[in-house]
Amino acid sequence: MYEKSKLLFDRAQQSIPGGVNSPVRAFKSVGGTPVFIEKAKGAYLYDADGNQYIDYIASWGPMILGHAYEPVINAIREKAAYSTSYGAPTELEIEMAELIRSMAPNIDMVRMVSSGTEACMSALRLARGYTGRNKFIKFEGCYHGHADAFLVKAGSGLATFDIQTVPGVTAGVSNDTLTCAYNDLAAVEALVKQFPNEIAAIIIEPVVGNMGCILPKAGFLEGLRKICDKHSIVFIFDEVMTGFRLSAGGAQQLLKIDADLVTYGKVIGGGMPVGAFGGKKQIMEKIAPLGNVYQAGTLSGNPLAMIAGYTTLQILKNSPSIYSELEAKTAYLEAGLRKTLDASGTPYTINRLGSMISLHFSGQPVIDFASAASANNELFKQYFHAMLKRGIYLPPSAFESWFLNNALSYADLDRTIQATAESLDEILA
Numbered sequence: 001m002y003e004k005s006k007l008l009f010d011r012a013q014q015s016i017p018g019g020v021n022s023p024v025r026a027f028k029s030v031g032g033t034p035v036f037i038e039k040a041k042g043a044y045l046y047d048a049d050g051n052q053y054i055d056y057i058a059s060w061g062p063m064i065l066g067h068a069y070e071p072v073i074n075a076i077r078e079k080a081a082y083s084t085s086y087g088a089p090t091e092l093e094i095e096m097a098e099l100i101r102s103m104a105p106n107i108d109m110v111r112m113v114s115s116g117t118e119a120c121m122s123a124l125r126l127a128r129g130y131t132g133r134n135k136f137i138k139f140e141g142c143y144h145g146h147a148d149a150f151l152v153k154a155g156s157g158l159a160t161f162d163i164q165t166v167p168g169v170t171a172g173v174s175n176d177t178l179t180c181a182y183n184d185l186a187a188v189e190a191l192v193k194q195f196p197n198e199i200a201a202i203i204i205e206p207v208v209g210n211m212g213c214i215l216p217k218a219g220f221l222e223g224l225r226k227i228c229d230k231h232s233i234v235f236i237f238d239e240v241m242t243g244f245r246l247s248a249g250g251a252q253q254l255l256k257i258d259a260d261l262v263t264y265g266k267v268i269g270g271g272m273p274v275g276a277f278g279g280k281k282q283i284m285e286k287i288a289p290l291g292n293v294y295q296a297g298t299l300s301g302n303p304l305a306m307i308a309g310y311t312t313l314q315i316l317k318n319s320p321s322i323y324s325e326l327e328a329k330t331a332y333l334e335a336g337l338r339k340t341l342d343a344s345g346t347p348y349t350i351n352r353l354g355s356m357i358s359l360h361f362s363g364q365p366v367i368d369f370a371s372a373a374s375a376n377n378e379l380f381k382q383y384f385h386a387m388l389k390r391g392i393y394l395p396p397s398a399f400e401s402w403f404l405n406n407a408l409s410y411a412d413l414d415r416t417i418q419a420t421a422e423s424l425d426e427i428l429a
């Protein structure tokens, strides 16, 4: 079933570390051979052996409209005829910035970069440059890309592979990274009291996707907003996963909370390498060439990346029904999974908001990293492989959110629910 993938994986390991260009793709924690993808269309992935899968990772978030979405592909094709990069400004970059501002109105200015990592790294530097302070608070199990400062108690691949400290990240850097449990407002208050006038920023995934999907408790984000206002701390929303996915205005709009700086990635690029950070004018003006907080990029605002992102965002902005369709489909999947899991008698928790959802094999509420980590993740590994065998491609880790795309049909969702029933029967027999 996976013969060609196995050969490709053997070959890949000769010249690519671990055979993959990003660790989360390696299936290392679930075991087995990663399937090598040849093509994708709509809601389906096709591997090198010709197997078809219903896709629940959507490239880890970006492909909200489905794969090879024609208006996006056509726009890229048309743009490519005019060259693939200029390293000089274009009108399209202005249009992109204006479109982002129209969708997230508290963003006065925005700078385009090429990844979510770059966006978060730059936003943190900017917050430090703006406040003249060094320390910042992040939450255990949140992942803000792989810049040094963020690799402390981080989620995603670091949680998956249980990497507690990262060789190469100096103590000097990580000493300025303060951490609290997600949803623990009292712990944040204590840190702010312990380090008066030293904390530049609080950065958070407003809805977490990097330890599975975890929702903020009522009042948690509002409480953080108040702390930031009171202590002149820059409040950064990492909307790399939630941006333009939970609503056209992202988590800010859905949860009705404005951050001071927001970072984007994934959906903003429509499947091309794009990130962005933006926010209040008085902060963004500190960025070079207006200010001295230096940040740059040869491929920032790249025309192919911009047209893919611009076309995707235009569609999302002009078709609000996409969000209600995605909400309805994900709620349908959730209800079907709950029914199936209830019938199996397995303890479980499902967390969901909009089109982000995750299943934890735990009878306890999953509200932070400790509760995500204490789930039966061995069972998740078995479930992952049983589903893969049935043509359902889930994230190969319990520490990742599933992302739905709008090309999924109700028949696909029914197949997924049925595959879950069969998988549980097989595993629990």
Ligand code: HOZ
Pocket (backbone or CB within 6 Å): 022, 023, 024, 025, 060, 143, 156, 157, 209, 210, 400
């Ligand atoms: N944020 C993504 C997964 N949690 C990143 C994907 C990757 O690291 O390749």
